[in-house]
Amino acid sequence: MKYTRIIVTRYGGPEVITVAEQECPAPMPGQVRVKVLAVGVSLPDVLAREGVHPETPRVPYTPGWDLVGIVDQVGKGVSGFELGQTVAAMPISGCYAQYVCLPQRKFIPVPAGLDPAEAVAVVLNYITAYQMLDRSAKVKPGQRVLIHGASGGVGTAFLQLGRLAGVEMYGTCSTQAAEVVKELGATPIDYRNSDFVQEIRHLTGDGVDAV
Incomplete structure (x- = not known):
């Protein structure tokens, strides 16, 4: 054949x-x-x-x-x-x-x-997000994580998995995508109009556990 x-x-x-x-x-x-x-x-x-x-x-x-x-x-x-x-x-x-x-x-x-x-659209994005969450960052419930590109394919996968893991999440995104990031369980940070480092310090007081 x-x-x-x-x-x-x-x-x-x-x-x-x-x-x-x-x-x-x-x-x-x-x-x-x-x-x-x-x-x-x-x-x-x-x-x-x-x-x-x-x-x-x-x-x-x-x-x-x-x-x-x-x-x-x-x-x-x-x-x-x-x-x-x-x-x-x-x-x-x-x-x-x-x-x-x-x-x-x-x-x-x-x-x-x-x-x-x-x-098939799930495979690469969600495996990548899982590896970052579980194997690289090894975050625990209640810990804080900053996700860059939170409204992208891997970013939204990370938000969904992070919510299931009980992680406190902050995500950089555009103003247009802020509502999506918020709906997925993260605090959106406008990377175009703000300094995300200063914004994280303002929101958390002492930073995050993983980026």
């Missing part, structure tokens, strides 16, 4: 993207093959294509940071996944293809009924 995938042949702009038709890979032992339903298009994808991201693959490579798809085949020794099941993965590259084979540990189930395009 043939399948199509995108290949970046050299680093650069959109002109370096090519389309290739090849034999579809079969899953090796321990691997799951998925039929790709949706992939993300993110800033890391663009930076990798340009060759400037810290985790840029060597060319030639297939781009695509994250995906949502349905299980199409499973390799020997795979358990916990069923044919037709919707799953998500974030392998950092390789997702711009009709079919993708990855080790089963790379996949997580996606709740039934979610739109694949909406589900």
Whole structure:
């Protein structure tokens, strides 16, 4: 069976993207093959294509940071996944293809009924926000956090996760986005018309625990 995938042949702009038709890979032992339903298009994808991201693959490579798809085949020794099941993965590259084979540990189930395009929009932003909140900052309930770019994709993900974690949050944003940031549980700080350092000191008295 043939399948199509995108290949970046050299680093650069959109002109370096090519389309290739090849034999579809079969899953090796321990691997799951998925039929790709949706992939993300993110800033890391663009930076990798340009060759400037810290985790840029060597060319030639297939781009695509994250995906949502349905299980199409499973390799020997795979358990916990069923044919037709919707799953998500974030392998950092390789997702711009009709079919993708990855080790089963790379996949997580996606709740039934979610739109694949909406589900894949969650993967990179929320994993990034979770890692900052839990692994890097290691904040505890009641601690204070300042989030820069609080109205962006990762910023809003951080606000939602931070609210669940019981964190006191302050977020830099534009005046237009202030209401959204407030609704998500943070105190908005207008980065264009105020000094956020002075504003944080004024609001908290002694600063924040993490930025």
